[in-house]
Amino acid sequence: MKMESFSAELLERAVKSGFAQAEVYIKSGESFEAGTHEGEINSYEVSGSFGLGFRGLYNGKMGYASTQALDDDAMEQLIRGAKQNALLIDEEEAETLFEGATKYPDVNAFSEALEEVSAKAKLEKLLKLDELGRSLDEEVRSLEDCSLFSASGETRMMNTLGLDLCFRKNICGMSLTPIARRGNQSETSFRFACSRDFHALDPEALAKEGVQEALSRLGGEVLPSGAYPVVFRRDAAQALLGTFTGVFNAEAAQKGLSLLKGREGQTIASPMVTILDDPLQWIGARPFDGEGVPGSAKALVEDGVLCTLMHNRKTAAKQGTKTTGNASRSYGSKLGVSPTTFYLKPGSLGYEALLREVHQGILITGLQGLHSGADPVSGDFSLSAKGFRIEGGALGGPVTGITVAGNFFTLLQAVQCLGDDLYFGFPGGSCIGSTSLYGGKLTIAGK
Amino acid sequence: MIPIHNIQKALAAALSGGGDFAEIFLEDSLSNNLSMVGGRIDSATTDRLHGAGIRIYKDLGSVYVHTSRTDLSGLLRAAKQAADAVGRAKETQGAITIADTPVCCEQIPVRRAPSDIAHTRKREYLAMAHAAAKGMGDAVAQVRCILGDKVQKVWVYNSKGLHAHEVRTRTRFVVHVVASNGHENQTGLETAGRLGGYELFDRIDPEVLGRDAARRALTMLEAGLCPAGEMPVVIAGGFGGVIFHEACGHSLEATSVALGNSEFCGKLGLSIASPLVTAIDDGTIPGAWGSIAMDDEGTPAGRLVLIEQGVLKNYMVDRLNGRRMDMPVTGSARRQSYACAPTSRMRNTYIAPGDSDVAEMISTMGDGLYAKRMGGGSVNPVTGEFNFSVSEGYLVRDGKIAKPVRGATLVGSGAKVLERIDRVGKDLSLADGICGSISGAVPVCVGQPTIRVSSMTVGGLEG
Numbered sequence: 001m002k003m004e005s006f007s008a009e010l011l012e013r014a015v016k017s018g019f020a021q022a023e024v025y026i027k028s029g030e031s032f033e034a035g036t037h038e039g040e041i042n043s044y045e046v047s048g049s050f051g052l053g054f055r056g057l058y059n060g061k062m063g064y065a066s067t068q069a070l071d072d073d074a075m076e077q078l079i080r081g082a083k084q085n086a087l088l089i090d091e092e093e094a095e096t097l098f099e100g101a102t103k104y105p106d107v108n109a110f111s112e113a114l115e116e117v118s119a120k121a122k123l124e125k126l127l128k129l130d131e132l133g134r135s136l137d138e139e140v141r142s143l144e145d146c147s148l149f150s151a152s153g154e155t156r157m158m159n160t161l162g163l164d165l166c167f168r169k170n171i172c173g174m175s176l177t178p179i180a181r182r183g184n185q186s187e188t189s190f191r192f193a194c195s196r197d198f199h200a201l202d203p204e205a206l207a208k209e210g211v212q213e214a215l216s217r218l219g220g221e222v223l224p225s226g227a228y229p230v231v232f233r234r235d236a237a238q239a240l241l242g243t244f245t246g247v248f249n250a251e252a253a254q255k256g257l258s259l260l261k262g263r264e265g266q267t268i269a270s271p272m273v274t275i276l277d278d279p280l281q282w283i284g285a286r287p288f289d290g291e292g293v294p295g296s297a298k299a300l301v302e303d304g305v306l307c308t309l310m311h312n313r314k315t316a317a318k319q320g321t322k323t324t325g326n327a328s329r330s331y332g333s334k335l336g337v338s339p340t341t342f343y344l345k346p347g348s349l350g351y352e353a354l355l356r357e358v359h360q361g362i363l364i365t366g367l368q369g370l371h372s373g374a375d376p377v378s379g380d381f382s383l384s385a386k387g388f389r390i391e392g393g394a395l396g397g398p399v400t401g402i403t404v405a406g407n408f409f410t411l412l413q414a415v416q417c418l419g420d421d422l423y424f425g426f427p428g429g430s431c432i433g434s435t436s437l438y439g440g441k442l443t444i445a446g447k
Numbered sequence: 448m449i450p451i452h453n454i455q456k457a458l459a460a461a462l463s464g465g466g467d468f469a470e471i472f473l474e475d476s477l478s479n480n481l482s483m484v485g486g487r488i489d490s491a492t493t494d495r496l497h498g499a500g501i502r503i504y505k506d507l508g509s510v511y512v513h514t515s516r517t518d519l520s521g522l523l524r525a526a527k528q529a530a531d532a533v534g535r536a537k538e539t540q541g542a543i544t545i546a547d548t549p550v551c552c553e554q555i556p557v558r559r560a561p562s563d564i565a566h567t568r569k570r571e572y573l574a575m576a577h578a579a580a581k582g583m584g585d586a587v588a589q590v591r592c593i594l595g596d597k598v599q600k601v602w603v604y605n606s607k608g609l610h611a612h613e614v615r616t617r618t619r620f621v622v623h624v625v626a627s628n629g630h631e632n633q634t635g636l637e638t639a640g641r642l643g644g645y646e647l648f649d650r651i652d653p654e655v656l657g658r659d660a661a662r663r664a665l666t667m668l669e670a671g672l673c674p675a676g677e678m679p680v681v682i683a684g685g686f687g688g689v690i691f692h693e694a695c696g697h698s699l700e701a702t703s704v705a706l707g708n709s710e711f712c713g714k715l716g717l718s719i720a721s722p723l724v725t726a727i728d729d730g731t732i733p734g735a736w737g738s739i740a741m742d743d744e745g746t747p748a749g750r751l752v753l754i755e756q757g758v759l760k761n762y763m764v765d766r767l768n769g770r771r772m773d774m775p776v777t778g779s780a781r782r783q784s785y786a787c788a789p790t791s792r793m794r795n796t797y798i799a800p801g802d803s804d805v806a807e808m809i810s811t812m813g814d815g816l817y818a819k820r821m822g823g824g825s826v827n828p829v830t831g832e833f834n835f836s837v838s839e840g841y842l843v844r845d846g847k848i849a850k851p852v853r854g855a856t857l858v859g860s861g862a863k864v865l866e867r868i869d870r871v872g873k874d875l876s877l878a879d880g881i882c883g884s885i886s887g888a889v890p891v892c893v894g895q896p897t898i899r900v901s902s903m904t905v906g907g908l909e910g
Contacts, residue, residue: 037706040507040508041508042507042508042509043508043509043511043788044508044510044511044532045511045512046510046511046525046528046529047512047514048513048515048516048525049513049514049515049786050515050516064490064491064492065492066492066494067494067495067497068495068496068497068515069495069497069515069517074495077477077493077495081493082493084491084493084566085491085492085493088481088488088491088566088570089488089489089490089491090487090488091484091488092487142707142708144706144708144829179708179829186829186830187830188827188830222904225675225676225677255484255485255489255589256588256625257589257625259630259631259632333492334490334492368825368827368832369824369834369835369836369856371823371825372822372823372824372825372835372836373822373824373834373836373856375634377625377633377634378634380853380854382673382855382856382906382907383834383856383906384832384834384906401832401858401859401860401904402858403675403834403904403907404906405675405856405906405907405908406908407908443675443907443909444675445675445676445858445905445906446675446676446904447677447904
């Protein structure tokens with residue numbers, strides 16, 4: 001096969017041209033995505049993707065280059081590019097390749113059955129979702145988005161130290177954004193579901209949930225500005241937590257970009273808070289990380305105490321500790337650190353019990369502007385939000401047009417109640433989970 | 448680079464399923480990114496993007512297939528996949544003829560191509576910005592500087608015989624500073640990007656960028672908490688234009704309008720903004736970060752008046768949505784790469800200068816917020832609700848700038864904020880940004896003179 005022979009020749013030529021170590025990282029995959037507009041399929045996308053990343057140790061430094069083309073120029077471009085880039089690096093921390101482990105966990109992330117699902121079956125399910133989304137309620141007659149996707153991919157790594165790994169995974173999912181309209185008001189709500197089992201994707205449940213959520217937001221009022229007890233519903237809490245996972249990144253900490261730098265062993269959160277990272281769990285499971293290190297579960301925060309930051313081999317070596325198997329890599333990006341399945345350990349309160357406990361306040365159900373209104377370096381956030389009043393321990397009327405502001409580190413310390421309702425989202429290839437949580441009063445801006 | 452007869456065969460194969468229009472977008476891009484943290488280069492990468500996207504229309508339906516295999520068998524396979532998704536042709540497709548030589552829209556020559564720049568020179572630029580930022584004080588805890596260049600070669604072919612080609616060289620310099628007092632951090636960001644090569648550095652000084660980013664981080668470290676509530680807001684020019692980009696620009700893209708999902712649907716010819724507002728989306732500004740000679744469907748870029756004295760004049764329209772809306776294309780179809788189907792996007796979007804004086808705007812505003820530098824933001828085009836962050840803000844008391852405040856976010860609805868613009872200054876400037884939407888991340892400029900909004904909801908940390 002072209003890719004295999006290209007890779008083997010590349011490693012051989014790298015060694016001949018002076019690289020002490022060399023590695024090839026390949027991602028290839030196929031994907032399908034279709035969308036509807038008013039009962040018709042209006043977009044249909046199929047892709048075949050391929051990328052080859054090369055890194056090699058030259059003159060004591062790691063140089064990187066990548067390509068999506070395997071033409072005559074590619075091999076020369078990779079070797080010359082990586083060499084030049086290695087010569088530019090003046091960071092002193094050594095980055096080296098990994099020779100591989102003797103044993104890897106058995107992760108089953110590929111479903112043969114999913115590969116067998118026909119495009120026709122996918123389109124039928126999508127059209128069903130579209131129809132349900134527009135027919136459950138008179139005030140919801142259109143969708144901003146309705147789509148279904150499936151994707152399969154393979155990660156292949158091999159290097160001159162003998163590492164030779166391959167991992168396949170696939171997934172399917174669907175999403176919709178119903179638009180609820182009443183008079184001149186409109187509200188939307190985005191809903192997403194994914195699975196490795198095509199038959200587990202339930203258009204009815206998703207449509208119902210989305211339509212209800214959009215409807216429930218109609219008639220929202222702007223609150224007077226002030227400090228309110230704030231509960232983040234599990235999906236809003238998940239979005240907030242997902243924005244701040246970078247503060248647990250050892251690379252960021254070592255570069256002075258996280259306030260958790262040097263805080264290992266110290267209390268950084270309420271004793272109710274335990275945060276876990278487990279590469280073997282749920283839909284994001286993988287047997288090895290971006291350096292080929294086998295994955296295992298660990299607590300980052302246990303009962304409020306910071307146990308460890310997330311490390312790759314390079315950041316761990318710098319701190320004289322062991323990698324946590326959190327190396328991130330893609331063919332077009334250098335070695336980094338990222339969460340795998342990162343989640344807040346659930347508490348014991350049911351969602352309703354949590355609302356009863358808080359009694360009076362605001363429930364936040366949606367946050368916007370997380371990419372700009374939240375700063376992982378300072379921990380400050382000030383975000384556009386939607387939600388409901390909490391009155392007498394139950395849900396009151398909807399609120400809109402407000403912002404909620406606070407600081408992530410302060411919020412971690414202030415957590416008073418945790419739900420038992422763990423929920424996962426999938427930002428940027430990681431799998432982030434949270435429960436509903438209450439962290440005392442926060443500032444709300446409104447009228 | 449791909450033989451023209453291969454393209455003709457692939458286009459014919461693409462139409463074999465009964466589609467009425469087919470297009471091939473071919474891309475070969477080479478990018479270099481260099482990052483310096485704490486005065487040392489910690490990352491240097493070279494990446495080559497290569498592939499083709501094939502698109503077919505049948506009436507209002509579209510199919511998109513992309514692949515990194517661009518030899519004849521790879522293109523034919525992709526074209527066949529796309530054709531199969533469209534259906535079965537009623538009649539045999541005739542041969543498609545494409546011109547041998549491409550139409551090239553007029554391009555400004557690149558004076559200092561990335562491949563001609565020595566690595567030592569690149570390192571110097573980074574080191575200059577780093578040293579300048581560090582020199583601003585001991586509280587400057589970390590400085591990250593990034594220098595990126597990209598040469599994107601694109602070819603567009605379609606079943607109407609189009610063969611168009613453009614080479615887009617872009618260069619961008621970014622300085623990110625963290626200031627710390629030991630228990631709190633604040634950040635400052637400065638960026639400068641141009642369509643062109645390293646002649647960027649004829650116009651910018653890395654030391655000035657470094658100092659400005661450091662000054663902002665240090666100012667914000669000393670800043671108090673921003674009060675929350677409704678108040679008048681003066682927004683400075685340059686990146687302040689992100690307010691128009693989010694509050695209005697996205698809702699004027701055919702992506703939202705054609706499907707009836709924009710609050711500005713059906714409003715052409717009607718007043719949607721204060722009469723002080725004239726807004727333009729211009730793909731032709733020489734060297735501007737968001738400029739293109741042609742769009743990603745091969746239509747030459749033009750200058751489009753969106754709003755004239757408050758009246759809605761034009762939407763930004765791509766080919767597919769043009770069919771839905773029965774409107775001509777506006778050179779606005781863009782995509783991050785061959786892996787994304789194109790759709791209507793902004794290029795360089797700005798509010799045209801007015802005749803107000805900045806000092807007067809502030810002195811007559813009473814109590815409010817002066818947003819000197821904006822961060823990013825986002826919008827829901829259906830509801831028009833937008834949000835964006837203020838990265839450098841000052842509290843104004845009784846018409847005088849009182850003190851810096853941090854943690855401010857502006858929220859509201861696009862239609863309302865456009866009507867509430869009660870001052871537009873003379874001081875137009877543009878700033879570079881990256882805009883993310885359904886066809887991926889594309890380089891854009893935002894811009895405006897200093898403007899005043901009579902009342903906005905300001906989110907802050909102080910209740």
